[in-house]
Amino acid sequence: MSDGAAVLPLTLGVAPPRPLPAAPRRGVRVEVVGCHRRFGRVVALDGVSLTIEPGELIALLGPSGCGKTTLLRALAGLEELDQGAVRIGGSDISRQSPHQRNLGMVFQAYSLFPHLTAISNVAFGLRLRRVERTARRRRAAELLELVGLAAQADRFPHQMSGGQQQRVALARALAVEPRVLLLDEPLSALDAKVRSQLRDEIRRIQLELGITTLYVTHDQDEALSIADRVGVMNAGRLQQLDVPMAVYDHPVNAFVAEFVGSVSRLPATVGPAATVEVLGRRIPLPASTPAHPEGTPVDVLVRPEALRARPDPGGLGMVTGRSFRGAVSRIDVVLPGGVRAAATVAGAEAIALGPGVAVAVEVVGAPLFVTDPRRDAG
């Protein structure tokens, strides 16, 4: 086994899931340094650098084509870099082929070998490592038990559901005791309930093994709920890398603010003494805001929970939609000039805020970000 590789707890039982142990942090450090990659005229990676600490799970989040999958594939060795380096445990592996890197990877979907049963799929990597047949089947069976599929060992992929297939794919990736686990949108082809269950399962196993993990997703809920840190990518650049709460509450730019979570973009005017006037109310500017001369028109980005909407026959806003979300409801409002905003209200308050109701909207929390007005926002 390679130095620093995660050691599988082969005696684990999984059903029911046990309380999570403290993360043993046995993983290795992964460093990606100054990575560049172009596909023709498209820049997929534009100088991306990041470090994943041993045992840490980083989720890379971003829109389609932002370069997150390219970065993961470059780490795996499935994509060549034009420039830059990948170091694992201090060793530069940039020139190594995928089969030499000893990394585990779970693909988006349908990557199980269709001609092999679940247990043979899991044992595949061990077979390549010439592990004796009995030993590799025992190891594969234990891993299937780890992902809760011991009873499906002899099923072929087409006889299993999408969620079961992805569990087998996870067990297969872990079977070779990889130094790093790479997950490329592993839940995107699954339905919401299975996705949520498997997401928790992945996190539980990752913490139990203490394996360094890079998780690529375009689903912000997934990224924010599973990761130690979240990296937001756009146009081949890593925009922000921080703990989920910081990414949500303190985005470094308008893109991150708008991509992670929901925001309303409201027209405002810079006032005196580091304030901004928005919806007829003067509020302090966020500390990160660059200096603007007084009277400069700007847009402020506000989370739904920082906006309050209340019924008011003389209000300037009108409710256009209401969606129930358990303890709270989201109210969509259109303001003068066609400006759209979303506010979160408590369940009982939402009853009076049906579509067509005139409302007064005010900013009650700190805005996330102040940015130049968007041209189409008028």
Next chain:
Amino acid sequence: MDTTPSAGGRALPSSGLAPGRAARHPGRLLRHALGVGPFLCYLTLFLIVPSAAVVTSAFQSPSGGFTWANIRASLSGVYLQAYGGSLELSAIAALASAVLGTIIAVALASSDRPLLHRLVTTGCGVMANTGGLPLAFAFIASIGNFGIVTEMLSALGFNPYDHGFSLYSLAGLAIVYCYFLIPLMVLVMLPAVQALRQEWFEAAAMLGARRRQCWQLVGIPVLAPAFLAALMVLFTDAFAAYATADVLTQGSIGLVPIEIGSLIQGNVLAGQQNLGDALGFGMILVVVVVGVAYAVLQRRAARWQR
């Protein structure tokens, strides 16, 4: 729409019927029967009835009585040699074409040039349906004793006919057969090769497989059922080919279809139609044996598809 998971994760539209439900519903059963009716009629008229006639005739004397004489004669002398020649030629041509055709299909599937793809598949469609006199002439004109290619090679100091090659031999015929069998293999294998998912190879590589091992442990086993099916098609195609071999060899090489042709046309001896039918019966048996062998192999290779 209901979907059923299938190999490779794609979903096939289901019929919407519970298993056996169609069989229990007379009206639906009738509609299904009407749908396949024309094909069943065709099959009966042009395969089952002629085959039954051949089998019956194989055991009849010219006077109409039962006899084993035709079968005995068909398994002796030149006819036995003809079986050997046909089996050898078909096996060599089919196997060589299957391997080369699969390699071409893989190369084509990995190319991202649609124009090349269209050109090759169109060309294959034409070549797979070329045979008989035009094909024989084309080869005589190119690699015959005085063909263009032969003359060019001679000018370069290498006349293949001085080194044991002859277009009019079993090896020469195998080359000619490859002309239409390779394109046929490309057309048959291309969909199967295109269905190979890149993720399988990448997953294998991530698990430690070199490129050769990716093919050995994933690509080839996944392609095996389609390869075996196509190999059988090629073998039977080559085994039954008549016109090209007849034109090219003028009967100088013993092959079962040529022997049957001679007997039925009465070129040598009149009244030998029953012997010709006995040879035909033998061909049917060969195809059945190959079919059974294929089914056994296929059952093993395609275990994961059920």
